[in-house]
Amino acid sequence: MTSLALQQRYKGVAAEQESINLSQAERTVSIATGVKLALSGFKGIFKSPFSSIIKLGAGGYLLNRGITGHCELYSRMGRNSTEPVNVNIRSSFLIDKPRQQVYDFWRKLDNLPLFMKHLESVDLIDDTRSHWVLKLPVGLPKVSWDAEIVKDEPGYSIGWSSLPDSLIDNAGKVRFQDSPDGNGTLVDIIISYRPPAGGFGGGIAHILNPVFKNMVDDDVRNFKQYMDIDDTYVVYE
Structure with a gap:
């Protein structure tokens, strides 16, 4: 030849x-x-x-x-291989509450469904691991995964990642900083997820990215409103 x-x-x-x-x-x-x-x-x-x-x-x-x-x-849709597609979402906002108070609320992860409307529940397994369940329309099977806090700087940041073999491979980090005037907290959230390789989720990930971004923005607004208005929540066991 x-x-x-x-x-x-x-x-x-x-x-x-x-x-x-x-x-x-x-x-x-x-x-x-x-x-x-x-x-x-x-x-x-x-x-x-x-x-x-x-x-x-x-x-x-x-x-x-x-x-x-x-x-x-x-x-x-732009899906030309079986390689997974990473979707990264970032959002920042200011909350009119002290940094430690905001951190304490977020650190108790089972508080998250109070403002994250797409979450059905977050159950604490131990001090670092938790079980997450998405809220889906009636009739659809539940989607859940286990996550672990991989980095914790009390009062300053929380980082988490899904455990191996989770249906949704995801990770995130929340950082808490004092606002310039010292009266509030600047919150910076980064969330990344990777749909299953070759799956339909991967095929349309770049299309769904704005949808997920809007979803996170809505949850952020809910979080900000919840923290700014509600002073009755419990953050400690």
Whole structure:
């Protein structure tokens, strides 16, 4: 084989690899679902021709998707590989409360659902580990994960990270600083998450980023309002 032919062959292989944007699990599910739809379409072709044609078309699409490992929808969304996509969200705000008081409230993590409306609960396992549950529409399965505080500077910062094998791989850090006039607290929040590699979440992560940013901003406003208005909360055991 000539060097030119080898180069063309390697380019073809590379192009094929670059076009794969589905994980192996997604490809398996696509093939299985495609076969099921196609068989159902064949069985009912004479009884319900219209619905059968739709099933055959959908089955063929899923089979092609699974066999090639390529999803055109993902490509149009900018998902061109199976590498996970990191989403980083940052927000800063001022709260009219002393720094230590704001830190103490946040450090008791089971306080978070009081203002983070997308959280159903945060249960403390021990002094550093906690169990988080997202609030989802009725009928959907619960999404939960365990997290651990990996850095704690009392009165100044809290850093956490999800534990290995969590459904949602995420990490965050909150920093607390005295405001310039010394009467309030500057809070700086950084949250990062990584959807499962090759998953649909990864495929649209860059589209969902503004949605998650708005969600965090809403929670931030809730937190600020809660801290500025409510002086009755308990921050100690």
